[in-house]
Structures are given as C-alpha cells and as structure tokens.
Amino acid sequence: MSRVYNFCSGPAALPEAVLKKAQAEMLDWHGAGVSVMEMSHRSTEFMSILASAKARLMRLLDISDDYEVLFVQGGASTLFAQIPANLTNGFDSACYLDTGAWSTKAIKEAKKYTKVNVVASSKEQNYTTVPAFADLELDESAAYLHVCPNETIGGLEFADLPETNLPIIADLSSTILSRKIDVSKYGMIYAGAQKNVGPAGVVICIIRKDLLARCSDSLPTVWNFANLAANDSMINTPPTFAIYLADLVFEWLEEQGGVEAIEAVNIAKAKVLYDFIDASDFYANPIDPAYRSRMNVPFTLADASLESLFLEESEAAGLRTLAGHRSVGGMRASIYNAMPMAGIEALIQFMREFENRHAQGK
Known part of the structure; x- marks a missing residue:
C-alpha cells in the first residue's frame, strides 16, 4: 500500500525523508552495531545525539544562552500541572488566557496548585476569536501569564503577545518550528513533539534560566525543572528514540x-x-x-x-x-x-x- 496524506492532529505526519533515514539506521546507528532504541542513554553515541538535537533546536529558533533546553516526558498535558508546581513557588496566583480547549485544560490543572486569574476568555464566542489584549485583567504580581497561541481543536491561532512584565509561558505544541518566533519574549515555551517535531513521547521545554530559581526541592525529583536542567534532561532514562527522531526532523528543517x-x-x-x-x-x-x-x-x-x-x-x-x-x-x-x-x-x-x-x- 502506498503512503496516504495524513491530516491527523497528532501524532502527525513526519517528513518522509526522516522516516527513510531512521529506517536505514534502525539496526545499526552509525556503525555502533545497535539501534538507538537499544543503546544506553549514558553512552557516547546517545550523548552525541542529545547534544546535536539541542544545538540544532537552538540554531533553528535562535535561542540564547539565557535559556535551558530540556527534553522531558509525560506529554504537554503533564506540563499543565508541572508548570504551576514549579513556577508559582513564592507567588499567590498565576494568570491564564482562555482561548480554547487546551487553555481550559491547563487552567483546570493549575487550579490544583495555585489561585488562577483567568484574565480573559472567548468562551462566550465559542472560542472563534481571541479577546482584545488591551482589555486583559492582568495581575502584575502573579507568577506568570500562560497562553496557548494555537488551539489545535478549535483551529484558532494568534501571533502577537500581550504587553506585560510577567513571564509569558506558552504552549506551542502545535506551532513550534512552523513560524518565526522571538524566544526572548517568553519566560518558558513548551511543546509536545507529536505535531511538528517527532513522535509522541517527548516534550520540548525552553525555559529562561532565572525562572529555575523558583523550583522547590519539595517537588518530585523528576518534576523539578532545575534538577532536569542540572542533569541535562537525564535524571532518569529519557525518551531516547523520540529525541533521536526529533534531531532528524531538526536536520530536515535545516535542509529546507x-x-x-x-x-x-x-x-x-x-x-x-x-x-x-x-x-x-x-x-x-x-x-x-x-x-x-x-x-x-x-x-x-x-x-x-x-x-x-x-x-x-x-x-x-x-x-x-x-x-x-x-x-x-x-x-x-x-x-x-x-x-x-x-x-x-x-x-x-x-x-x-x-x-x-x-x-x-x-
């Protein structure tokens, strides 16, 4: 059977050139005699893959040294809870912009950890538009402002960001690497891989280093962003094959x-x-x-x-x-x-x- 055109929202289509390269390297990665799926995550071979993935991503998005790049597990839905657990330490609340289904899910999880100030919502418009940023009820003493610039389910996207001194935390699962962004405008970006980056199983996190000081030692070790950064995303075994495929996608993007x-x-x-x-x-x-x-x-x-x-x-x-x-x-x-x-x-x-x-x- 020939390949079809796959319009799935995720896990989504991967570049055919990437799949063919992974197929060619499946049994023997670069003469190592083993598949990437079989090699130790502490091996020289995999460490070179991880380093390559980070370096390519930093080039593609022009990420400065003010940020850490993490590859974490659990899906973006886990980050809905992990973000407030890490970044509201020392703060009474966090601000959320509600523009659709994924914003709503993030708000629900954040409420388990902090007081949530929904600064605006387009629910009454059935999430067919975006609230005017000039009308947002922002609390500048909050921990951060969370936004979802592309609501995958509703098909709604916005490129501009609200004017605020708060760190902006953005779920870019559906838009990362699809358009130019200024990373310096964000406190943190996170994105599930299974749309524009690779297979399900890894989440890209780009977090400004100063925010890592908020992470409390009381958090589970594998949930703590500061611990993840200090251990190069390898507190435990990372999703090695997903990171390898992400690196191949980054390489393909550079070639485009x-x-x-x-x-x-x-x-x-x-x-x-x-x-x-x-x-x-x-x-x-x-x-x-x-x-x-x-x-x-x-x-x-x-x-x-x-x-x-x-x-x-x-x-x-x-x-x-x-x-x-x-x-x-x-x-x-x-x-x-x-x-x-x-x-x-x-x-x-x-x-x-x-x-x-x-x-x-x-």
Missing part, C-alpha cells in the same frame, strides 16, 4: 532552509485551503479570519448529514484522519510542516468533487 523557509510554505498551504473553503457555499470555516490557524483548519459541511460519507470517501481516496475533534465535530485538516502542498491540492480536489456530487441543485 530553516524556520523562515518552512513558514513561507505553511503560509502558502493555509492560504490555498482557506481560499477554497471561503469560495464555496458547501464548506465553511467558523473562525474569525484574523485568527485562523495555519496548522489546523476546521471546516463544516452545509449538510451535516453528509459528514460520515465525506470521511468514508476521503479515507478511500488516501486522505486520512479528517474527522474533527470529538468535542466539536465537523472536519479538521492538520497541515503541519511535513504536509506537502501536494497533499493540500489532493484534499481540495476531493472536496471539489464531493461538493459537485452532493451539493443541492447540482
């Missing part, structure tokens, strides 16, 4: 011309798909055009009763995992870095043909 080059591709992909949806009476996107995600494109059909048929036929056409999240329904095309323009064109061709066959009056 870096983040600036891949961002140009992502802009073009998203524009083609949104333009098609907007020109159709059969398909619709519910998000405020100013905040449409480049990575996750939800859309609905004019006749919702056709959704099951759309998914059945698209799957048969080699267009995989187009169902929207179970909490919102509809359709969703996740078009991360590894999705080529050819995949977008194939999706649009299918959507056009489906509309021609099922639109009323045609």
